[in-house]
Amino acid sequence: MGWNWSTIALIGGIALLVIDFVIRVVCVIVVPRNRRPQTATAWLLTIFFIPYVGFLLFLLLGSRRLPKKRRQKQREINQYIIETTEGIDRVSRDNPWPGWLEPIVELNRTLGAMPLVGGNTAHLFPHYEASLEAMTEAVRTSKRFVHAEFYIIALDDTTRPFFDAMEEAVQRGVTVRVMLDHVASLRSPGYHRTIRKLKSIGVKWALMLPVQPLQGKFQRPDLRNHRKLLIIDNTVAFTGSQNMIDKSYNKRGNIKRGLRWKDLMVRFEGPIVAGINALFVTDWYTETDELLLREVEILEPSTTEELLDAQVVPSGPGFDGENNLRLFNSLLYAAQERIIITSPYFVPDESMLYAITTAAQSGLDVQLFVSEIGDQPVVYHAQRSYYEELLRAGVRIWLYHSPTVLHAKHFTIDDQVAVIGSSNMDMRSFSLNLEISVMIRGPKFVKGLRDLEQDYRDASRELLLEEWLTRPLPSRVLDNVARLTAAVQ
Numbered sequence: 001m002g003w004n005w006s007t008i009a010l011i012g013g014i015a016l017l018v019i020d021f022v023i024r025v026v027c028v029i030v031v032p033r034n035r036r037p038q039t040a041t042a043w044l045l046t047i048f049f050i051p052y053v054g055f056l057l058f059l060l061l062g063s064r065r066l067p068k069k070r071r072q073k074q075r076e077i078n079q080y081i082i083e084t085t086e087g088i089d090r091v092s093r094d095n096p097w098p099g100w101l102e103p104i105v106e107l108n109r110t111l112g113a114m115p116l117v118g119g120n121t122a123h124l125f126p127h128y129e130a131s132l133e134a135m136t137e138a139v140r141t142s143k144r145f146v147h148a149e150f151y152i153i154a155l156d157d158t159t160r161p162f163f164d165a166m167e168e169a170v171q172r173g174v175t176v177r178v179m180l181d182h183v184a185s186l187r188s189p190g191y192h193r194t195i196r197k198l199k200s201i202g203v204k205w206a207l208m209l210p211v212q213p214l215q216g217k218f219q220r221p222d223l224r225n226h227r228k229l230l231i232i233d234n235t236v237a238f239t240g241s242q243n244m245i246d247k248s249y250n251k252r253g254n255i256k257r258g259l260r261w262k263d264l265m266v267r268f269e270g271p272i273v274a275g276i277n278a279l280f281v282t283d284w285y286t287e288t289d290e291l292l293l294r295e296v297e298i299l300e301p302s303t304t305e306e307l308l309d310a311q312v313v314p315s316g317p318g319f320d321g322e323n324n325l326r327l328f329n330s331l332l333y334a335a336q337e338r339i340i341i342t343s344p345y346f347v348p349d350e351s352m353l354y355a356i357t358t359a360a361q362s363g364l365d366v367q368l369f370v371s372e373i374g375d376q377p378v379v380y381h382a383q384r385s386y387y388e389e390l391l392r393a394g395v396r397i398w399l400y401h402s403p404t405v406l407h408a409k410h411f412t413i414d415d416q417v418a419v420i421g422s423s424n425m426d427m428r429s430f431s432l433n434l435e436i437s438v439m440i441r442g443p444k445f446v447k448g449l450r451d452l453e454q455d456y457r458d459a460s461r462e463l464l465l466e467e468w469l470t471r472p473l474p475s476r477v478l479d480n481v482a483r484l485t486a487a488v489q
Helices: 005-030 037-049 051-061 068-084 101-112 128-140 160-171 182-186 191-201 252-257 272-288 323-334 350-361 377-384 387-393 427-431 443-458 473-486
Strands: 117-125 145-150 175-181 204-208 228-232 236-240 260-262 265-269 308-315 338-342 365-371 396-400 404-406 410-413 417-421 433-441 460-463
Touching: 005 037, 005 051, 037 051, 037 473, 068 272, 101 308, 101 323, 101 433, 117 128, 117 272, 117 443, 128 160, 128 228, 128 236, 128 260, 128 265, 145 160, 145 272, 160 175, 160 191, 175 182, 175 272, 182 191, 182 204, 191 204, 204 272, 228 272, 236 272, 236 417, 265 272, 272 308, 272 433, 308 323, 323 350, 323 410, 323 417, 323 427, 323 433, 338 350, 338 443, 350 365, 350 387, 365 404, 365 443, 377 473, 387 396, 396 443, 410 443, 417 443, 427 433, 443 460
Parallel strands: 145 175, 175 204, 260 404, 338 365, 365 396
Antiparallel strands: 117 265, 117 308, 145 228, 228 236, 236 265, 308 433, 338 410, 396 460, 410 417, 417 433
16 A cells, blocks of 8 residues: 555654654653752753754753763872872961861862862952953063963953063973863954964963864863963962953953953962962863873962961862852851852852852841843843842842943852852853862951952942832843753753
8 A cells, every 4th residue: 555645744743743752751761860950940841842952952961071081080180189288288277267167178178179278378359450460470470380271361452461471481491381261262252363372472272171073072062161270380379250351352242332341360379379270280181181290289388468278179070069069058058147249140059049048038148249231141131030039038239330240259258268269159150160269268368358349339239129029021031031041051
C-alpha cells in the first residue's frame, strides 16, 4: 500500500509528539540533578515552553563544570598550596577578634586552600585614572616579573601608558606574563589591535577559557575568567573590580549614553601577595601547561602601618562548591550590627536573599548600593525584581546617580571584616565565573571603606518602598521575566 502525503504527515506529527514527550520526561529527571531548585525550575520552564530550542540550549549551556583536565590541574595547585602554606598563619587574635570569624576562616581554607595570613597592608584606589596610574607605576618599578590578569584588556588611549610600561619592563629583562579572557576581550573594541600590541612588545601572553573549537579548545562558552589581578615581583599585588580598559569600555552605545564606570582596586603588600600570585600561577598553568611554582613565595609580614589579616578566596567552576557564595552567606549570618553591600549586578540566589532579609528583619543596619542605570538590560531588570522584597524586609537601597555605573564589588560586616574582589553578588559570579575575593580583617581598612560608602551615599538617592510600588505594570512584568532568565545557569 502506497503512502500518501497525509499519512507521512500524520506519522511525522506523531513522531514529533513522542520526541517532545520523551524530551520533557527525560529533562524532569536530568535537569534538577545537582542544581539549586530555582535554576532547575528556570531550565524546565525554558524546555517546556520551547522544547527543541530549550533542550539544545541545555545541552550547550547546562553544565557549569570545566573540562576534566582543567579541574585536575586546579586540584594539583590546591594541594601544592596546602602543603607549602601549612603553619604560615601569622595572625594575632587580639581583641576585638570576632568570635564568629574562626570557623569562616577554616571554611575558606577548606574550600579554596588559601590560609589567613597577617602582616599585610592595603591601600584603596576608588578613582579609575588613579588606579591605572598606580598599576602603571608599579610595572615601571618591576625587577623580576610582572603578572597581569584581567577579564578585559584593551589597548586604547587610557591604557597605552600601561602597555608602554610593560614594554619597558621587557626591554630591561623583566619577565612579563599577561592573561586576558578570550570572549570578554574579543567582544571589546580593538581586540585584534590589542593582540598585535602584546605580540610586538614581547610579553608572554595567553587567552583564558578560549572558545576555539578548531584548535581543540572548547567548553561551555559562557564560562568566563572574571578575575582582575596584577602582581609585581611577588611584593605588590592589585585586585578589585577594574578592567584594563577605558572607563567607557570604548563602546559606542556607552559613549552615546555618557556611561562611565566607577571601580575600586586595592594595592596589597605583605604575605597575602603570594596568595594572589598563586591564583595567577593556577590560571597560567591551566592555560599554558607551564608551572611557575618557584615564583610563589611567602614574604615576611610588614612591620609598618596598621597590619591587616587577609585571606584569598578563589571561586569558580574549577571548584566543587560555590566558594564565594558560601563565604558571603557565612559572613551575612555572622553579622551583629551592620552589613553594607556594593554590587553592580545584584541577583542573589534564594539562600543569599534569605540571609540578607533575615539580617534586616533582625534589626541590623543593612544597606545596598547599586547603580541607578544599567548597562546589561536583562541583569538590570532581574536585579530590580528583588527590590520590593528587600525594602519590605528593611534593607535600605541606594541608587548611584546615572550616568555613572557603580562597578565596585565589596561589602563590610560590622566594623571588623570586609570582602573585596571581582565577584558580583549574582548567580553568574557564584556558578559560572572564575572570581577572586579577598577577606580582610582590620578596623582601619573597614573605616576606609566606610568613608567610601559615605561618598557613594552622597552621590546616590535612596529608593523608598512607596516610590517603588508605583512603578508601571509593564516594568514590573519585565523585571519578573528577567528574574526567571537570570536563574538559567
